[in-house]
Amino acid sequence: MKIAVLSRDERHLIDLARQLRARPETDEVDMIPGAPARLATLADEAIPDVLVVDAPRIVEGDLEQIERLGHLFPKLAFIVLSADLSQEFLLRAMRAGVREVLPPQAGTALDEALDRAADKLGSQGGAPGKVLAFISCKGGSGSTFLATNLAYALSAGGTKKVALIDMNLQFGDASLFVSDSKPLATLSDVATQIHRLDPSFLASSMVAVTPNYGILAAPSDPAHASDVKPEHIDAIVKLARRQYDFIVLDVGRSLDPVSIRALDHADTIYPVLQMTLPYIRDGKRLLSVFRNLDYGKDKVELIVNRHDKNSDIRLKDLEEAFDTPILRTMPNHYDAAAKSVNQGVPVTRLMPDSPLSNALTEMARGLTGESAPVAPTSLMTRLFKRRITDV
Ligand SMILES: Nc1ncnc2c1ncn2[C@@H]1O[C@H](COP(=O)(O)OP(=O)(O)OP(=O)(O)O)[C@@H](O)[C@H]1O
Numbered sequence: 001m002k003i004a005v006l007s008r009d010e011r012h013l014i015d016l017a018r019q020l021r022a023r024p025e026t027d028e029v030d031m032i033p034g035a036p037a038r039l040a041t042l043a044d045e046a047i048p049d050v051l052v053v054d055a056p057r058i059v060e061g062d063l064e065q066i067e068r069l070g071h072l073f074p075k076l077a078f079i080v081l082s083a084d085l086s087q088e089f090l091l092r093a094m095r096a097g098v099r100e101v102l103p104p105q106a107g108t109a110l111d112e113a114l115d116r117a118a119d120k121l122g123s124q125g126g127a128p129g130k131v132l133a134f135i136s137c138k139g140g141s142g143s144t145f146l147a148t149n150l151a152y153a154l155s156a157g158g159t160k161k162v163a164l165i166d167m168n169l170q171f172g173d174a175s176l177f178v179s180d181s182k183p184l185a186t187l188s189d190v191a192t193q194i195h196r197l198d199p200s201f202l203a204s205s206m207v208a209v210t211p212n213y214g215i216l217a218a219p220s221d222p223a224h225a226s227d228v229k230p231e232h233i234d235a236i237v238k239l240a241r242r243q244y245d246f247i248v249l250d251v252g253r254s255l256d257p258v259s260i261r262a263l264d265h266a267d268t269i270y271p272v273l274q275m276t277l278p279y280i281r282d283g284k285r286l287l288s289v290f291r292n293l294d295y296g297k298d299k300v301e302l303i304v305n306r307h308d309k310n311s312d313i314r315l316k317d318l319e320e321a322f323d324t325p326i327l328r329t330m331p332n333h334y335d336a337a338a339k340s341v342n343q344g345v346p347v348t349r350l351m352p353d354s355p356l357s358n359a360l361t362e363m364a365r366g367l368t369g370e371s372a373p374v375a376p377t378s379l380m381t382r383l384f385k386r387r388i389t390d391v
Pocket residue numbers: 136138139140141142143144145146168252253305306307330331332333334335337338341356
């Protein structure tokens with residue numbers, strides 16, 4: 001595991017590096033004098049697995065820098081050493097994507113935190129991220145809503161890095177479902193500068209919904225749709241698999257060489273439909289295209305959205321029509337979905353108790369393997385303890 005220690009205090013830097021070099025599993029310890037902003041200028045190969053930040057200063061914007069770095073280098077883990085362990089500092093650190101905050105002379109606590117980082121690294125062990133593609137059987141099925149909100153739910157435990165790529169090249173709007181930030185760059189910008197593609201270029205082209213969830217927006221002008229070619233999708237997905245745990249593709253509803261290339265890369269394709277005949281008709285057509293493309297049955301998992309148990313058409317009828325089991329339904333909850341979309345806030349954050357949020361959270365847990373509730377990290381545990389003792 002590659003560790004870098006960053007400190008403005010040279011004495012601390014040397015002491016910390018000495019302590020870390022004594023660890024048996026550590027293959028490299030770099031000392032970086034200065035503030036977190038220094039890291040932004042490092043080449044990608046020089047970025048460590050774990051960055052130990054000594055005494056970050058809120059007033060100098062160090063936590064914002066850490067958040068930016070986490071966005072640029074999604075797999076980079078942060079450990080912060082700070083004399084300020086106030087609830088306010090811990091919360092701000094957590095929001096910046098820091099999972100461990102320890103006192104300055106942390107000793108064995110620092111070793112334990114590094115062991116946890118090493119375990120996580122080992123368990124992910126460079127395993128490539130999973131690609132999940134959402135496609136509407138017919139317009140308005142809710143595939144963008146489900147893709148953007150599932151991506152948020154996948155990232156919400158704080159341990160998984162998630163990228164969503166909006167592949168609706170004509171009129172994509174995925175980022176607006178969960179964020180009010182205007183995209184600074186889009187998929188067509190990345191495609192036209194594909195020679196610049198590296199982890200930081202990809203990450204900095206995304207809208208940061210949270211420190212571990214970014215969206216690469218669709219081209220803002222439909223005229224730029226033709227800038228995106230199938231080989232660009234190959235390069236972007238290949239890189240994203242190395243950088244993120246999950247890559248969610250909102251493929252929209254058009255089948256063309258670019259969207260088919262995206263579907264080729266998918267580990268699982270989720271065609272989204274509703275329980276009315278027009279959706280069922282188009283859903284059958286889509287599944288027959290998938291058969292012609294040689295996508296196996298285990299690659300395709302239908303989702304019935306806006307499911308209503310009292311509908312005229314029953315799930316059993318659907319299973320017969322499609323000759324496949326319907327593994328997943330998402331309940332119809334107009335209020336929650338409309339509020340979430342109108343405010344640009346993920347439904348699981350806005351209305352966590354809605355049946356729709358429960359279904360999304362359950363689907364995310366199935367994919368991440370995280371049990372409910374998400375295991376508290378040491379930082380969360382301490383925040384929680386403090387809150388109790390503050391009462
Ligand atoms: N489970 C649900 N319950 C109630 N409303 C929903 C649900 N899922 C989605 N919606 C609503 O359906 C609307 C259309 O959804 P969305 O834009 O995601 O569809 P789409 O399949 O991506 O459409 P397009 O094919 O145009 O891209 C959204 O505004 C959302 O409010």
